[in-house]
Amino acid sequence: MFEIGLTHYLVVATLLFVMGIFVMITKRNAIGILIGVEMVLNGANINLVAFNRYNGMSNIDGQIVSLFVIVLAAAEAALAVAICMNFYKNLNTVDVDHGDTLAG
Template identity: 70%
Template sequence: MMSIGLTEYLVVAAVLFGAGIFTMITKRNAIGILIGVELVLNSANVNLVAFDRYLERCRIDGQILALVVIVLAAAEAAIAVGICINLYKNLATVDVDTAAKLRG
């Protein structure tokens, strides 16, 4: 039977990171970009928790940071959605390409 080790977790995290970056680059919708940000944040969380589980030198600090990151992601999402709603009220869209009044 195949056992799951650290490598598998790191691969999952790397795939999540890549998917998140790809989402950020390709999406034009502000909410879509934020979903990409969440993917990248969670890839960091998978890394941190997996290191704590499998490596002798890492024990608990990573899990603490993972909890901090979860809280930060929630706070960031709250502010981000607030800003998106504000933009929608002003421009009636959350497309980042339409919001192009400021340039140069």
């Protein structure tokens, strides 16, 4: 109980990951979906760092990959917000259910 191991972190990461998927499924707001994506990426990141830590940390591969994930998440958020703004400009809403017309 008071000896924290790899499994503890993996459980938290799993739950965060699944919550992120739930948010992605249920939210209608485009930015809400983006928040879900961020949660999923965070869950994955905890996995990477935890595995790195509990493998003795003789190298830092997991941390470097998680660094790349964080950078990718930032880039993705920037693009997604730009897309949301375009979406809003065209359709006057950010409800993704209205994004089913190809004519824009």
